Structures are given as structure tokens and as C-alpha cells.
Amino acid sequence: MDYTKQIQDIAGRLFSENKIDVFIGYRNTGFDENQVPVLINQYKDVDQLLFTDKSVFNLANYLKYEHTRNKRVGLVVKGCDSRALNLMLTEKQVKRENLYVVGIACKGVVDETGEMAQNCIECVMPDAVIFDEMLGTPSGRREYQENADVRELDGKTLTERQEYFEEVFESCIRCNACRHSCPLCYCAKCCIDQETATLFQGANTTSSAFHALMTWSLHLAGRCVDCRNCEKACPSHLPLHLLHKQNEKVIYGNFQEHLAGMIEEDRGAFYKYSLSDPDDFIM
Ligand code: SF4
Ligand code: SF4
Ligand code: SF4
Ligand code: SF4
Known part of the structure; x- marks a missing residue:
């Protein structure tokens, strides 16, 4: 699963069309193979963005802080992240019109051992349930299984x-x-x-x-x-x-x-x- 190029292109397009103030994505830590969330606020930095099976964090979390509140935000969401975003919208924590959502048809992320994470094995909805643009081919809802x-x-x-x-x-x-x-x-x-x-x-x-x-x-x-x-x-x-x-x-x-x-x-x-x-x- 690698959507790096597509995400860089989308973020670049959104900045050049002046549709967003900030884009929330992932970048390399700079010292190992892991990734961390990154907030990009200018076109020239979009080449920092990447997305692979190490893009593990839920970026919806960064919508609750001052540096994104009431700004026009682009962000990447996997299935689980998008479900949190849905709840944040319902609970009036964020305004839909302020967001540009890049949904991912997720194939699962890895844990610290490099194997597929347990929550991904048990995932009921890998595809983003809310998005403006979807990357990848959705695989659909799966049967609920007990942890x-x-x-x-x-x-x-x-x-x-x-x-x-x-x-x-x-x-x-x-x-x-x-x-x-x-x-x-x-x-x-x-x-x-x-x-x-x-x-x-x-x-x-x-x-x-x-x-x-x-x-x-x-x-x-x-x-x-x-x-x-x-x-x-x-x-x-x-x-x-x-x-x-x-x-x-x-x-x-x-x-x-x-x-x-x-x-x-x-x-x-x-x-x-x-x-x-x-x-x-x-x-
Ligand atoms: S559960 Fe972990 S993260 Fe939470 S308060 Fe305790 S030590 Fe901190
Ligand atoms: S939902 Fe409960 S635990 Fe979470 S921030 Fe609010 S009061 Fe704290
Ligand atoms: S697993 Fe549940 S409690 Fe933990 S960060 Fe995600 S939504 Fe919150
Ligand atoms: S497979 Fe499901 S639980 Fe795992 S990262 Fe993707 S959407 Fe989240």
C-alpha cells in the first residue's frame, strides 16, 4: 500500500488552488523507518508527505487542536480514522465545509514487529466512510469479530x-x-x-x-x-x-x-x- 505520489499531488493541488491552509499527513521520522504525523502549511513542503503501511496514526486527532481549529484543512483518513472523523462531525467538533478529506481504501498497517496490526486483522471497515476523494479500491465492510x-x-x-x-x-x-x-x-x-x-x-x-x-x-x-x-x-x-x-x-x-x-x-x-x-x- 503506497499512496505517496497521489497524496503529494492532491496536497500540492489544494495549496496551489488556495483551498486549504494546512494539510495533515505523514512523514518519515528522519531517524528510522517509522512515520509521524506532519502538518504542512505551504506548497513547497508537500514532498515531505508519504503514505504506506507504516502510516499508523489517526490524523483526525489533530483536528481538535488550536492550530487546525477554524482553518481549512486537508487530511488523510483510513477507515478507522474516518469513523472518528464522522463522530467529530456529529458531535460538532469540526465543520465539514472546512475539510478536504482524502479517504484511503486501507489494506492494513503494521505493528512494531512489522506484522499486520491486530486491529487491522479484525477491522470491520477498512475503507474511508467519509471522503472527498478516495485512493485505492474499496474492499467493503467485513463481518464483526470478537477481539x-x-x-x-x-x-x-x-x-x-x-x-x-x-x-x-x-x-x-x-x-x-x-x-x-x-x-x-x-x-x-x-x-x-x-x-x-x-x-x-x-x-x-x-x-x-x-x-x-x-x-x-x-x-x-x-x-x-x-x-x-x-x-x-x-x-x-x-x-x-x-x-x-x-x-x-x-x-x-x-x-x-x-x-x-x-x-x-x-x-x-x-x-x-x-x-x-x-x-x-x-x-
Ligand atoms: S494508560 Fe498509558 S498513556 Fe494512559 S495514563 Fe497510563 S501510562 Fe499514560
Ligand atoms: S471524554 Fe471523558 S476522558 Fe475524554 S476528554 Fe472528555 S472527560 Fe476526559
Ligand atoms: S482506540 Fe479508541 S480510545 Fe483509543 S484513540 Fe482510538 S478511538 Fe480513542
Ligand atoms: S485496516 Fe482498518 S483498523 Fe487497520 S488501519 Fe486500516 S482502517 Fe484502520
Whole structure:
């Protein structure tokens, strides 16, 4: 998967026609084979842009910051990124008329071992669901499958699961990189910020991390698009997808097979209800 030339041409065209102020894409780190997001604001820099199976980050995250807010922005979105963008539009975080969206018919990105990332193997929608221009040949929606790690955890006893998560949360340093890297965490005042948190205390304890991360994951319930930006940002390499994929599974099973951001104007799982809901999953 290499759309480098096409993306450089599109960004160059948009700048020369004065249709955008900034283009959000990927560039090489400059010191290894990995890529980082880049914000280009002039024509002469478009040759920095590239797109391959190492273009892993969700660029919709950069729409929530000051340097792109209320500007005319071009950006590249894979299927998962575009689902986050859909939600940002529905939640009025960004204006559609300010965006030029280059959608990717994604073939999957690689993880740090060079193998296809787990979320790509399980991906339900590799093609961008919102775009002005699409690159590649769409392969269509795939069947939903339960996350392999969540299935494995489900096989453990409650005590085993508790022990496992206590160990996981113990490694959290409360840096909030997970929250900052999530496109759907855009609140100006966040309840889990250490300096403002009265509920969870600023202290970096396993218990405060547990409360903060559980609260965070519940704020993403029915909204998480499984891009794994949060997990890639975590300096402690916590398996944060376990929280989100568990929520996703419960919501898929109980809210009419809801998956976040799949369609434009989707109001989210909690707007889907039926008078015949048994509610038997609620504690
Ligand atoms: S999760 Fe899907 S859309 Fe996202 S990078 Fe992987 S294959 Fe592409
Ligand atoms: S919680 Fe993580 S995986 Fe889910 S949308 Fe946010 S960054 Fe992506
Ligand atoms: S964790 Fe909750 S309050 Fe904090 S930014 Fe995310 S959605 Fe907003
Ligand atoms: S990024 Fe990792 S270490 Fe930092 S707060 Fe989130 S889970 Fe904890």
C-alpha cells in the first residue's frame, strides 16, 4: 500500500488552488523507518508527505487542536480514522465545509514487529466512510469479530481477571497520553486530568489509575473506533484495547449491533433503544 505520489499531488493541488491552509499527513521520522504525523502549511513542503503501511496514526486527532481549529484543512483518513472523523462531525467538533478529506481504501498497517496490526486483522471497515476523494479500491465492510484477547480474558475467572488488571494498572504513570492521543477526547476540562481530578486524586496509585482509565474507557464506550492511537501513545505499553474492545462487544451485542462512526450523522449507541430491550446486561 503506497499512496505517496497521489497524496503529494492532491496536497500540492489544494495549496496551489488556495483551498486549504494546512494539510495533515505523514512523514518519515528522519531517524528510522517509522512515520509521524506532519502538518504542512505551504506548497513547497508537500514532498515531505508519504503514505504506506507504516502510516499508523489517526490524523483526525489533530483536528481538535488550536492550530487546525477554524482553518481549512486537508487530511488523510483510513477507515478507522474516518469513523472518528464522522463522530467529530456529529458531535460538532469540526465543520465539514472546512475539510478536504482524502479517504484511503486501507489494506492494513503494521505493528512494531512489522506484522499486520491486530486491529487491522479484525477491522470491520477498512475503507474511508467519509471522503472527498478516495485512493485505492474499496474492499467493503467485513463481518464483526470478537477481539481475540477479550475472548481469552473472558475464559478466566473473576479473580484471575482482577489480578491481571491490577498488574496492568500498576504500570500506568497517569501521563494522560492515551487521552491526548484520542480524537474523541477533546473536552477542554477533562475529569481525569491529575490537576483537576478530585474524584480520582492526583496521586499515582494503582487505584487512581484504575478509576481514571475505567472512567476514560466508559467515556469512549460506543464511540471508540479501534484505531489504537491511545495504545501507540502509551509509554507503559498498556493493553488499552482490552477496555475498549470489551465495551465494544457489550454494545454490539446489546445496542442493535452498533459500531462507532460507521455512518454519517450517527448519534451513537446510547441513542439506539427499543422498548423491548431486556436490559439484562445492566448490573
Ligand atoms: S483498523 Fe482498518 S482502517 Fe484502520 S488501519 Fe487497520 S485496516 Fe486500516
Ligand atoms: S480510545 Fe483509543 S482506540 Fe479508541 S478511538 Fe480513542 S484513540 Fe482510538
Ligand atoms: S476522558 Fe471523558 S472527560 Fe476526559 S476528554 Fe475524554 S471524554 Fe472528555
Ligand atoms: S498513556 Fe498509558 S501510562 Fe499514560 S495514563 Fe494512559 S494508560 Fe497510563
